[in-house]
Amino acid sequence: MTSLNFNFGGTDTRVFIQDELPSLSDILPIMGRDKRYHVICDENTKPYADEIGASVPICLSGSGEKEKNWDSIKKILKAACAAELGRDDIFIGIGGGVVSDICAFAASIYMRGARLALVSTTLLGMADAALGGKTGIDLFGIKNLAGTFYPARAVWMPLSTLKTLPPSQFKSGLAEIIKSVILDETIDENTAFEELSKGNAAVRLEKIVLAAVKLKGRIVEADPRETGTERAKLNLGHTFGHALEAAAGLGKITHGEAVAWGIVRACELGLALGITPPERAHAITHLLQNLGYETGAPHPALLSGGSGQPLARKFLNALNSDKKRIAGSLRFIIPAQKGAVIVPVSAEKMPLVQEIALGSLTEFLRI
């Protein structure tokens, strides 16, 4: 077991990377022994909730992105009321990125903030969602439109849960791991890419999760509320990716699929702007292609069910409503010589961005 401690804007977060699922007798001494608690899961992680020892876990009605709505939050808050939880009591979320986001948002607003523990059971959760305090639900078709910064006090990452993860879920998480490798200037990228290109079987889970957690922890400690520029870098691939997810219809393609596609778009934008070295852009694209991610533009999901015209517009609208917009300019995270840099892109340069993201669909935007 590896244990790490972070402080995110005043909240201490302990992370436990270990083989096995923790039990309530591992969780409660860390979170507060005399406290009440309730356990939140989705239909996939219900068996884990049972294994952990939760008597009556609160189960979301389904699983996946479509659960990230106010109804889920209300269900969790209502259960907390029914269990007579006070603001000092504990919300324990068991699941992947979606459960983390929902459970953490609910905890952050319950009586203005209850204690939060997360047990992350997917690679996406471990590599990204469970750490660093971003919470959220989707609204009006926009990803994470409503949310808070609310770090968990403790996060467990039981690696054994990854072994039964469906391949599509593993692949979704792997995209965040690759993002992390690209951002991490302390890692030998070529060696890491070589290892990752060998596929799931060869991946040393503890090593890649630990590296991603360390990188993210370091960045979020320096900029917990993304007021500076450091934390924004973690959005590499996300500006394009979130717009793709929204345009395709939230939940239609996995978050990691969208991020991988977005990373390639960021490389192409970086190439066009002379920021990303061609050999690096090539190596990144090649790795993602080899691992089976869609790398071309337009993304096939934008072509489904018609000419692509309405989805191209939807994509553009979603891109323009990105949270990272400042004073009218969109900000893109672009792989540079090393790591990545943040590049504001003003309205004049948007045709270039559109061309890179939408390819042949761009023509529809001129109409």
Place this chain on the structure above:
Amino acid sequence: MTSLNFNFGGTDTRVFIQDELPSLSDILPIMGRDKRYHVICDENTKPYADEIGASVPICLSGSGEKEKNWDSIKKILKAACAAELGRDDIFIGIGGGVVSDICAFAASIYMRGARLALVSTTLLGMADAALGGKTGIDLFGIKNLAGTFYPARAVWMPLSTLKTLPPSQFKSGLAEIIKSVILDETIDENTAFEELSKGNAAVRLEKIVLAAVKLKGRIVEADPRETGTERAKLNLGHTFGHALEAAAGLGKITHGEAVAWGIVRACELGLALGITPPERAHAITHLLQNLGYETGAPHPALLSGGSGQPLARKFLNALNSDKKRIAGSLRFIIPAQKGAVIVPVSAEKMPLVQEIALGSLTEFLRI
């Protein structure tokens, strides 16, 4: 004009107590000149929004406690999206406590936190709601069940707006002012009570608002998220008061009416426990009675429409779901020799609390 600066848990809050309503050209230089903004009001404060210069204010569908729901939040968030606000842009709320609570909650979760300015137009807002970052909406009949801590960056308190306030609204705010006087150990209570007992006309608004703001600012700076005991003292009268509001039906009696009644209950509990000096309990009760607040138990609102039996139960349930409960014990704020103290009341002592709150209705709880 008096200007005060506070720092609430890392957020700088500037407060401007002045005669006139500020205009957008006062607000925007403080909040960020190059930012987009939108203005939120209710049907009562729509004229102020127009006067301030808001082109298309977002108007809540009505006014009062019943607006503190998720639909109001969604309306504000949707308007923010439509106005293409980014997370660095500005929410300006104009109104009393309800508008403050709603607008601040919406700002706190929009893209995980937009900039917030409040123009407080009621005595309740100035004395309490607009300062210190508590935001919230009501859920499942529980006041402020969902909310955040999210201080505004700037709060304007234009005293001229108090002159046109309906008497019931003024009286509601006055209860928070009296609470503030009771808590404030730096004030000569007898002199203050004497002044307040003369009624609205004699009250020097700037003086009482300034004193309440200073007290609250000092307390919240010391304990911004109510993790210690200091901030909890601001809940004097609120534990009983919130339960009364919930039992009567949220919005049926004003917040201040409920708080005043709750302060008297806290005095009686303090008398029974030997904590509140009899002469102080008497002076407080006498002042509130003189000003026309209901001070008896049970509160008449609990008798309306029947025997009082269902409302007595509802009151007790609401009391038990209080946010200040820790490890099963309710915590009451009780006037002491000076100021107030926090007293945990365990289950065994609840019959005493019930007797004090419900008087003759207590018999129904035994059934």
